[in-house]
Amino acid sequence: MNSQIRIVLVEPSHPGNIGGAARAMKTMGLSKLSLVRPKRFPDPQADWRAAGALDIILDAEVHETLQSAVASCVLVAATSARGRHIPWPVLESADFASLVHKKYGFSDPIGIVFGREDSGLTNDELNLCNLQVRIPASNAYGSLNLAMSVQVIAYDLFRIGMDPDSEHDVWDRNLATHRAVESFYEHLESVLTAIDFYDPDNPREAMTRIRRLFSRIELDETEVQILRGILTHMENAMN
Amino acid sequence: MNSQIRIVLVEPSHPGNIGGAARAMKTMGLSKLSLVRPKRFPDPQADWRAAGALDIILDAEVHETLQSAVASCVLVAATSARGRHIPWPVLESADFASLVHKKYGFSDPIGIVFGREDSGLTNDELNLCNLQVRIPASNAYGSLNLAMSVQVIAYDLFRIGMDPDSEHDVWDRNLATHRAVESFYEHLESVLTAIDFYDPDNPREAMTRIRRLFSRIELDETEVQILRGILTHMENAMN
Numbered sequence A, B: 001m002n003s004q005i006r007i008v009l010v011e012p013s014h015p016g017n018i019g020g021a022a023r024a025m026k027t028m029g030l031s032k033l034s035l036v037r038p039k040r041f042p043d044p045q046a047d048w049r050a051a052g053a054l055d056i057i058l059d060a061e062v063h064e065t066l067q068s069a070v071a072s073c074v075l076v077a078a079t080s081a082r083g084r085h086i087p088w089p090v091l092e093s094a095d096f097a098s099l100v101h102k103k104y105g106f107s108d109p110i111g112i113v114f115g116r117e118d119s120g121l122t123n124d125e126l127n128l129c130n131l132q133v134r135i136p137a138s139n140a141y142g143s144l145n146l147a148m149s150v151q152v153i154a155y156d157l158f159r160i161g162m163d164p165d166s167e168h169d170v171w172d173r174n175l176a177t178h179r180a181v182e183s184f185y186e187h188l189e190s191v192l193t194a195i196d197f198y199d200p201d202n203p204r205e206a207m208t209r210i211r212r213l214f215s216r217i218e219l220d221e222t223e224v225q226i227l228r229g230i231l232t233h234m235e236n237a238m239n
Helices: A015-027 A046-060 A094-103 A121-125 A146-162 A180-193 A208-219 A221-238 B016-027 B046-061 B093-104 B124-128 B146-162 B178-194 B206-217 B221-236
Strands: A003-009 A031-035 A061-063 A075-079 A091-092 A110-114 A131-134 B002-010 B030-036 B061-063 B076-078 B090-092 B112-116 B133-135
Touching: A003 A015, A003 A146, A015 A031, A015 A046, A015 A146, A015 B146, A031 A046, A075 A094, A091 A094, A094 A131, A094 A146, A110 A146, A121 A208, A146 B146, A180 A208, A180 A221, A208 B046, B002 B016, B002 B146, B016 B030, B016 B046, B016 B146, B030 B046, B076 B178, B090 B093, B093 B133, B093 B146, B112 B146, B124 B206, B133 B146, B178 B206
Parallel strands: A003 A031, A003 A110, A031 A061, A075 A110, A075 A131, A091 A131, B002 B030, B002 B112, B030 B061, B076 B112, B076 B133, B090 B133
Antiparallel strands: none
8 A cells, every 4th residue: 555645635525525535545555545624524425435445534634724734745736627827737647647656656755636526726725736637538528526536546646656667766865845845935935025026915926936936846855955045045144 | 429439337226326427438528328227217316426417317228138238339348357267358448448449449339348336247247248348456455436447447548549649450341249249159059059069058168168269359240241151051051
């Protein structure tokens, strides 16, 4: 069982979908389920739909915020059909599975975030993610049920992870966690405000574009330390 | 929408799964749903779970037998995790999708048969199919929900059908329908009985092995005519 890949459901309305997602996960060897403000949980309907995956329901974490659910992750992917004002990098499900396998070898914590059944993810939630994952679907009707989306993405991860021909990249540093990168953004925003580059009362698109820039890099721990060091030196220089 | 690929559910117990399967189909551009002796249908639970795919529920065919549901198909695939006494050819879902695309170009009627939620397909039902399709899944818990299985197989068909690099085979004859091949088997069985090769009261494995042999070939119309011609000549020779 893979406990490095976390399936994160944001505000699921129907407990049946939580159970369906748990069952889908277990069939594809995933065990770590996190729920952000579920409407009804625990719930007998979730247990019933989970069938033989009740252990995943019982082990599920419940979080108040998406930030805390993905804090330890080195990569956070959003599954959302919604377009964005500022487009984010988008990978198809199979290509995402290849990336996860090639770059992370299923050994680093990765979050895959699924939005609400009716309204998906908010822009603020999408901004917390490094990339978007898309399931190829019919143009006429592309609306997959929540648990079905979990099944397809988990299937691609399982299918591609099994492939003995696929190879891992090698990297010389640990990747930075989501929490570490968020702390860097906070630090950066404070410095940008101090130097009058950025007005928190009238932010426009600046921080969104900055997030998009850095989230594409997948920073390692040393790089975050370097960036933080630069910010600290700027602060010291101003005082 | 593709109406050549028929999704056939044999004796589904839960109407929710019929609705879930319909929705899964429509997201992947499939429209043709056949139900063999559904326990509860029509049913509001099926309509609810179908969401925006209610048209597929309304157009669904209901059949008394699996034979009639797949009568016009040139290829019938069974999805069943169950092992068999005499093993049949097994393809993984993605390889099955490649075969369908390469060989049939999504233009010939193809049946994909899903068994009962609890007990799958019987041996007699499996014997009606040319091949088995398997969804790669965890050894620890490989039990996908019925509608989830439809989603994964439909996803692979959609995903691989979209690939502009994939090519079709060319064939000079129409493929024989399931009905035509079944008539050949009946004819053959009658001749084999007449020549004392085969005892219908003590069939052992003979017809199963003969079915497995011919179902691997995917006979075309001319080939079925030739085989039937041979049988007729044998009958004439005996009289």
